[in-house]
Amino acid sequence: MTAAIxxxxxxxxxxxxxxxxxxxxxxxxxxxxxxxxxxxxDFEIDLxxxxxxxxxxxxxxxxxxxxxxxxxxxxSTDRETxxxxxxxxxxxxxxxVLIEGLRRSxxxxxxxxxxxxxxxPGVLGEVWAVVxxxxxxxxxxxxxxxxxxxxxxxxxxxxxxxxxxxxxxxxNLPALLAEASRHHGHICPGQVLGxxxxxxxxxxxxxxxxxxxxxxxxxxxxxRCGTDAVQTVTGCTxxxxxxxxxxxxKLAATFLDSETGRAVRIVARxxxxxxxxxxxxxxxxxxxxxxxxxKALPEDVLFSVQDVRATLAETELPGRPHxxxxxxxxxxxxxxxxxxxxxxxxxxxxxxGVPYYQEAEDIVTTQKQKSEAP
Ligand SMILES: [Zn+2]
Ligand SMILES: [Zn+2]
Numbered sequence: 001m002t003a004a005i006x007x008x009x010x011x012x013x014x015x016x017x018x019x020x021x022x023x024x025x026x027x028x029x030x031x032x033x034x035x036x037x038x039x040x041x042d043f044e045i046d047l048x049x050x051x052x053x054x055x056x057x058x059x060x061x062x063x064x065x066x067x068x069x070x071x072x073x074x075x076s077t078d079r080e081t082x083x084x085x086x087x088x089x090x091x092x093x094x095x096x097v098l099i100e101g102l103r104r105s106x107x108x109x110x111x112x113x114x115x116x117x118x119x120x121p122g123v124l125g126e127v128w129a130v131v132x133x134x135x136x137x138x139x140x141x142x143x144x145x146x147x148x149x150x151x152x153x154x155x156x157x158x159x160x161x162x163x164x165x166x167x168x169x170x171x172n173l174p175a176l177l178a179e180a181s182r183h184h185g186h187i188c189p190g191q192v193l194g195x196x197x198x199x200x201x202x203x204x205x206x207x208x209x210x211x212x213x214x215x216x217x218x219x220x221x222x223x224r225c226g227t228d229a230v231q232t233v234t235g236c237t238x239x240x241x242x243x244x245x246x247x248x249x250k251l252a253a254t255f256l257d258s259e260t261g262r263a264v265r266i267v268a269r270x271x272x273x274x275x276x277x278x279x280x281x282x283x284x285x286x287x288x289x290x291x292x293x294x295k296a297l298p299e300d301v302l303f304s305v306q307d308v309r310a311t312l313a314e315t316e317l318p319g320r321p322h323x324x325x326x327x328x329x330x331x332x333x334x335x336x337x338x339x340x341x342x343x344x345x346x347x348x349x350x351x352x353g354v355p356y357y358q359e360a361e362d363i364v365t366t367q368k369q370k371s372e373a374p
Contacts (some may be wrong), residue, residue, distance in 0.1 A: 002034070002087060003161045008103040008123055009112035018112055018131060021182045022098065025154045027260055028206045030161070032234070033095040036086060038101035046074055068319060075129035083107070095162060108161070110153065111139060130154055171199045173295070189276075190225025193251060193302065197266050198233035200299055201255030201335050204264045211316065212234030214242050214318045217256040219310060221248040226268070240314040241318040256310050258317070263310040285334050327351055 046053040113132035181187040218236040236242040252267035276293035283289040329351035338353040
């Protein structure tokens with residue numbers, strides 16, 4: 001069964017806030033974490049009037065609601081559900097379940113202690129850590145961790161519950177470069193920068209197998225060499241809607257974890273060009289110097305990295321097309337809400353504005369005349 005630890009403490013001691021801050025830290029370490037909340041009173045997540053609520057009112061004992069992105073279940077019970085039964089509901093791929101509450105369970109505990117809201121509550125099982133400014137008398141043996149030190153807390157959880165930190169898998173740079181050159185058609189400095197930029201982006205988000213899911217969305221800012229390499233490493237493509245092209249003419253990309261919402265933008269530094277010449281002054285030209293230097297120079301010499309917010313509209317997400325209409329002018333089908341309403345008519349963007357192509361009537365005429373000529 002998945003490893004579990006309870007975050008316990010008095011009401012308003014900061015349990016939820018701690019869990020909120022601990023989750024991104026564990027995610028960044030490559031951990032897949034589930035959470036479980038115990039409510040001492042009753043809760044209602046079914047909204048009165050909704051279909052599932054009506055099913056339950058009419059007598060269903062278990063109601064399951066599902067969509068392409070989530071599944072939820074409400075099951076009526078006449079007793080507390082035992083913890084092992086609750087943990088079985090969590091999918092096997094999770095490394096850890098963080099439980100808010102359940103202070104009387106056998107799981108190890110993290111006690112959030114704030115004397116202002118009262119002394120520590122009675123707790124069964126071992127208290128591994130006390131989070132706060134002081135340790136209560138009853139928990140002298142626990143490790144004390146400052147309220148803002150989620151790194152230390154994540155270290156302790158990994159150490160004691162998960163058998164040490166996960167070794168981030170090493171990226172095979174030569175193999176990825178070979179794959180990138182095959183896809184792109186040649187090896188060039190842009191391939192090296194693109195491959196290393198994509199590796200760095202994935203690492204910063206704790207995504208070590210980007211091709212195995214549509215979790216990673218990449219925004220690329222140029223339609224030059226480096227972008228092909230970013231595609232090779234990330235597996236993001238236009239057709240999967242996981243690659244977004246924003247034409248800024250920059251060798252830069254933003255990597256977005258669509259599960260957590262975290263995003264980093266990475267841009268190749270202008271100074272990297274000079275750094276390459278200094279690194280390999282004996283090469284015959286700048287191209288050769290860059291090719292060698294970009295494989296070897298440290299990441300912070302080559303790139304600058306910033307945490308950013310990058311949001312995607314519902315109509316931009318991977319998955320099934322969002323609606324389809326037919327243009328009232330040209331009768332061509334339009335997907336994903338790309339149509340425009342013009343004077344009460346639904347038009348495609350080509351018909352509503354100036355298309356990027358013009359019908360080649362004169363070319364057709366000329367070719368026809370040629371073929372008809374004796
Ligand atoms: Zn190239
Ligand atoms: Zn049209």
